[in-house]
Amino acid sequence: MKQLSMRNYGLLALAALVGSLLVVSVAFAAVTPKPKLSFFKGGGATIGWTTVGGSGPHDTTGNIDSIQIDTLTSGVSFAGAYTWGKDEAANSIVGRSLAEVQRLGFDSKGYLGAGAPRISLITHDTNTNFDHTFFLAASYCNAGADPSAWVTSDFINDADCVIWGPNGANAGWSTVVANFPNDVVTDWFLIVDEAPATTYVDSLTVQDFGWVRSGANGIVKCQVNLGCTN
Missing domain, CATH: 1.20.5 (Single alpha-helices involved in coiled-coils or other helix-helix interfaces)
Known part of the structure; x- marks a missing residue:
C-alpha cells in the first residue's frame, strides 16, 4: 500500500x-500571437500571394512569394491588405504615438505611381480630437527608380522619404513626429488604387511583424528596421 x-x-x-x-x-x-493579414478588393481588381514576381530583397526566408495586386480600371479598381480585430491588436501598432512607431514599410516592384502602392496611416490627435490620414507612398521614397526592379520603402528610417499628411509634405518621419506630437495610430492599410497596374509587394512590415508569404509560416517577427526574422 x-x-x-x-x-x-x-x-x-x-x-x-x-x-x-x-x-x-x-x-x-x-x-505572442501571429497577426493574420487580410485582403480587400473592388472594381475588378485582384490580390493574392503568388510566385510570379518572386521575393523582395528583405525576404530572407528562402521563399519566392510576394503579394500580386492587379488593378484594371482607373478610378474604379483598388485592392490592398490590412489587419483587424485580434490580429490588429496582436500587431500592436494601434494605440502607439507616432514617436513609438519603429517599423513601417515594404518592398515593391512592377508599378510606382504618384500615390500607389502606399500605406495609409490613420491617427487621432489626442489634443485637438481630430483624425488625420498620412499617405506613405513608395514613389516618395524612390523618386526616379526603375519600377521593373524591386525598390524599398522604409518610411521610418529613410530620411529621404516624403510623407504626405494633413499639413502637406513632410520631409522624413522625424518631421511627421515633430509636427504631430499628440497623434496616436488608430488604423493602417496597404493599398493600390491606381490603374491599370500590376504591383508586387513583399516584406510588408508594420511595427512588430512582417508578411512574406501566405499562412502562419509567412508571418515573421521583426527585429530591426525593415528586416524580419522568424
Missing part, C-alpha cells in the same frame, strides 16, 4: 507539472 501511495503521489505530481507547463504554454501563446 505504501508503494502504491508513493506511485500515485508521483503520478499526481507529474500531472500537476504537465498541467502547469500547459498553462504556461497557453499563456505564452496568448501574448
Whole structure:
C-alpha cells in the first residue's frame, strides 16, 4: 500500500507539472500571437500571394512569394491588405504615438505611381480630437527608380522619404513626429488604387511583424528596421 501511495503521489505530481507547463504554454501563446493579414478588393481588381514576381530583397526566408495586386480600371479598381480585430491588436501598432512607431514599410516592384502602392496611416490627435490620414507612398521614397526592379520603402528610417499628411509634405518621419506630437495610430492599410497596374509587394512590415508569404509560416517577427526574422 505504501508503494502504491508513493506511485500515485508521483503520478499526481507529474500531472500537476504537465498541467502547469500547459498553462504556461497557453499563456505564452496568448501574448505572442501571429497577426493574420487580410485582403480587400473592388472594381475588378485582384490580390493574392503568388510566385510570379518572386521575393523582395528583405525576404530572407528562402521563399519566392510576394503579394500580386492587379488593378484594371482607373478610378474604379483598388485592392490592398490590412489587419483587424485580434490580429490588429496582436500587431500592436494601434494605440502607439507616432514617436513609438519603429517599423513601417515594404518592398515593391512592377508599378510606382504618384500615390500607389502606399500605406495609409490613420491617427487621432489626442489634443485637438481630430483624425488625420498620412499617405506613405513608395514613389516618395524612390523618386526616379526603375519600377521593373524591386525598390524599398522604409518610411521610418529613410530620411529621404516624403510623407504626405494633413499639413502637406513632410520631409522624413522625424518631421511627421515633430509636427504631430499628440497623434496616436488608430488604423493602417496597404493599398493600390491606381490603374491599370500590376504591383508586387513583399516584406510588408508594420511595427512588430512582417508578411512574406501566405499562412502562419509567412508571418515573421521583426527585429530591426525593415528586416524580419522568424
